[in-house]
Amino acid sequence: MNIVLDTIPLIYSQGADRRTTFHLYRELLTLDHQDNFRFLCIDRFRRRFAYEGLLALRKVPVREVRLPFRVVEWAWNHLGWPTLEALMGEVDLYHVAGIHAPPTRRARVCVTIRGIVAEVIPDMLPAVRVATLRRVLRAAMRRADYYLTVSAATKEDMVRHLGIDPQRIYVLPHGVDPMFHPCPDRSALAARLKARFGIAHPYLLYVGWIGHHKNVMGLLRAYRQLQTRGLGEYHLWLVGAPDTAWNDAHAFVLRYGFADRIHFPGWIDCESEDLVDLYAGASCCVFPSFYEGWCSPPVEAMACGAAVVVSNRSSLPETVGDAAVLVNPDDDGSIADGIGTVLANEALRQELVRRGLARARELHWRGSAERLVSIYRHIEQQL
Numbered sequence: 001m002n003i004v005l006d007t008i009p010l011i012y013s014q015g016a017d018r019r020t021t022f023h024l025y026r027e028l029l030t031l032d033h034q035d036n037f038r039f040l041c042i043d044r045f046r047r048r049f050a051y052e053g054l055l056a057l058r059k060v061p062v063r064e065v066r067l068p069f070r071v072v073e074w075a076w077n078h079l080g081w082p083t084l085e086a087l088m089g090e091v092d093l094y095h096v097a098g099i100h101a102p103p104t105r106r107a108r109v110c111v112t113i114r115g116i117v118a119e120v121i122p123d124m125l126p127a128v129r130v131a132t133l134r135r136v137l138r139a140a141m142r143r144a145d146y147y148l149t150v151s152a153a154t155k156e157d158m159v160r161h162l163g164i165d166p167q168r169i170y171v172l173p174h175g176v177d178p179m180f181h182p183c184p185d186r187s188a189l190a191a192r193l194k195a196r197f198g199i200a201h202p203y204l205l206y207v208g209w210i211g212h213h214k215n216v217m218g219l220l221r222a223y224r225q226l227q228t229r230g231l232g233e234y235h236l237w238l239v240g241a242p243d244t245a246w247n248d249a250h251a252f253v254l255r256y257g258f259a260d261r262i263h264f265p266g267w268i269d270c271e272s273e274d275l276v277d278l279y280a281g282a283s284c285c286v287f288p289s290f291y292e293g294w295c296s297p298p299v300e301a302m303a304c305g306a307a308v309v310v311s312n313r314s315s316l317p318e319t320v321g322d323a324a325v326l327v328n329p330d331d332d333g334s335i336a337d338g339i340g341t342v343l344a345n346e347a348l349r350q351e352l353v354r355r356g357l358a359r360a361r362e363l364h365w366r367g368s369a370e371r372l373v374s375i376y377r378h379i380e381q382q383l
Contacts, residue, residue, distance in 0.1 A: 115293020302356030
């Protein structure tokens, strides 16, 4: 097939969307020599560095549109122009790594959906964000022929909340970035954590947006309960950018006198060795979200040799398999119990580490690319 690969997440995203798109494309371009690939790059500033690493793997033709993506997207949504074929010539399939869909004459459009939080738990997000997410999703849905979802849970949510035919939805789980790995030299690890972050105590770790939908407040309340269970020596590190719970979380810390034990280092580059060290040094990593379409931090933590506690909601049980302790995000006591069980039982903690490393090895990008190629073949049979 003649397949056009979308580069919007590579150019405009600085987080997980960019990394996951890069790793999937990297494996795809080295694996699939049956299909003809081209890149569509809509970028006023011509930031080729965002995808040059992929061009080094394989000579892929690039069509550059020197306009801001928002301008082109507006024209697609309001004018129905330009068509994909007007930009790219003959196309069989447009693989969208983000959430948009151009008008086409004949080409099929396959849109990636990493989650539909605004449909599942809209009350936990600001109304403006819900409206924006829904508008963007529905604009893409008007022209999407197929969908790639990052989990079976997300597929089920799309069928339930959006009424999409399940036959049009393909599940394509993410792999684990190979940069995440255990740190066997514990002395060197401790020295780096001390030098970089001033860490001198055992700690719990959360990585993600500091938002209400991530259940950060539930984690804080669970942490407070742990203080009465003889686990007060553990600090809590909340690593992530400010979101809806940022002010409430800081107010909680001040109210209960936890300023010396609960830390907010902010966002840390997902490709930084600092994040690897934080995962590897944690006594337990906790992810009590109310909703996740697919959550990379739990498996990143597992790949670094950390014991993990996660919510029993949405895609999280599917993500971690049998390698984590599951807790009820609606029950602060359940979260505290899960963490406390891991901290108090070294044999269990080590077993979770062993299972976590095995689970992380199962989630590799080559497997994701192989699955994607099989999806392409299935779509091709329908053209």
